[in-house]
Amino acid sequence: MTTMENNVDFWSVIEASKRLIFLSHVKPDGDTLGSAAAFFSVGTEMGKPCVWGGRDPFPEMYAFLPHSQKYQQIESLREFAPTSGDVVLALDTSTRDRSVPDLDLSPVLLNIDHHHDNSLYGDIVRVDADASSTAELLWGLFSSANTSHVSYEAAFSLYVGVVTDSGSFSFSCTTPRTHKAVSDMLEKGVRPAEVYRLLNFNRSYAKTRLWGLALSRITIEGTIAMTWLVDADFRNFGADPSETENLVNQLLLIRGVDIALLLIDNREGIRVSIRSEGAVSAATIAHRFGGGGHPQAAGCTLPGTLSSATERLFSAIDECMGSDERLSAPR
Numbered sequence: 001m002t003t004m005e006n007n008v009d010f011w012s013v014i015e016a017s018k019r020l021i022f023l024s025h026v027k028p029d030g031d032t033l034g035s036a037a038a039f040f041s042v043g044t045e046m047g048k049p050c051v052w053g054g055r056d057p058f059p060e061m062y063a064f065l066p067h068s069q070k071y072q073q074i075e076s077l078r079e080f081a082p083t084s085g086d087v088v089l090a091l092d093t094s095t096r097d098r099s100v101p102d103l104d105l106s107p108v109l110l111n112i113d114h115h116h117d118n119s120l121y122g123d124i125v126r127v128d129a130d131a132s133s134t135a136e137l138l139w140g141l142f143s144s145a146n147t148s149h150v151s152y153e154a155a156f157s158l159y160v161g162v163v164t165d166s167g168s169f170s171f172s173c174t175t176p177r178t179h180k181a182v183s184d185m186l187e188k189g190v191r192p193a194e195v196y197r198l199l200n201f202n203r204s205y206a207k208t209r210l211w212g213l214a215l216s217r218i219t220i221e222g223t224i225a226m227t228w229l230v231d232a233d234f235r236n237f238g239a240d241p242s243e244t245e246n247l248v249n250q251l252l253l254i255r256g257v258d259i260a261l262l263l264i265d266n267r268e269g270i271r272v273s274i275r276s277e278g279a280v281s282a283a284t285i286a287h288r289f290g291g292g293g294h295p296q297a298a299g300c301t302l303p304g305t306l307s308s309a310t311e312r313l314f315s316a317i318d319e320c321m322g323s324d325e326r327l328s329a330p331r
């Protein structure tokens with residue numbers, strides 16, 4: 001689904017603004033941050049005062065983005081004291097509750113996103129579910145405005161958004177338009193090798209050792225790979241719980257594996273991350289235990305011990321394999 005109004009309206013609102021307020025979504029990723037950093041550059045070039053914020057802290061790994069120092073962790077839009085003439089831009093944010101509280105205080109709210117489940121909130125909506133990323137969508141908006149304000153800095157920031165949201169062009173959202181946009185960004189001087197190094201050559205020692213431990217514990221049964229971590233593992237290595245993000249995906253890289261499970265015993269329960277590239281939907285498995293997600297990625301929390309949770313998961317997957325094949329989305 002695509003909602004597009006004409007670009008003249010969009011840019012006349014930006015041009016008429018007294019101040020631009022950029023908002024990144026909760027648990028900010030490379031797309032919401034790269035998009036805001038890019039628009040911050042463009043806004044600044046246009047001579048507009050700009051501010052930028054979000055509900056969660058700025059992730060250390062994206063500190064290299066331009067204007068990252070200006071990001072403010074805020075509890076409410078009220079902290080920016082929005083007044084008439086301010087334009088608020090929610091970037092890459094599918095619903096109001098993924099933004100900061102009190103969005104209603106926005107004099108004008110722009111919703112710029114590519115999530116197919118965007119609730120189309122806001123005064124001006126620019127949602128294109130065919131775009132790989134909000135960054136790709138923004139590149140189109142910047143290009144069509146024919147503005148001279150799109151610098152190398154903006155191109156660099158948007159490139160970070162496209163690369164991270166498309167899994168380095170490996171996800172199915174990657175299209176000819178994605179590559180055309182990126183081609184234009186490279187013309188602006190963006191160096192892919194440099195961005196690759198910034199994004200990837202910064203893994204912490206603690207995380208590397210934690211992953212090593214988890215990878216050494218992998219067991220495989222049929223096409224299912226699983227591994228586990230306990231609270232003490234994080235303490236021993238000085239690793240943060242957030243450092244297991246994407247770890248479960250490593251299990252799917254094993255030849256012959258199409259379901260991956262990561263179980264983390266955090267004392268309050270067993271937190272389970274599920275990935276599936278097979279006939280059984282990860283969401284279907286997660287739903288059985290009160291969790292949720294997408295066909296390829298889902299999660300849930302089970303009570304009890306690691307071994308009882310493992311047993312229940314495996315028998316649930318067994319049952320799904322028998323009955324769920326017709327229900328899972330075609331790939």
Ligand SMILES: [Mn+2]
Nearest residue numbers: 031092134165
């Ligand atoms: Mn995105």
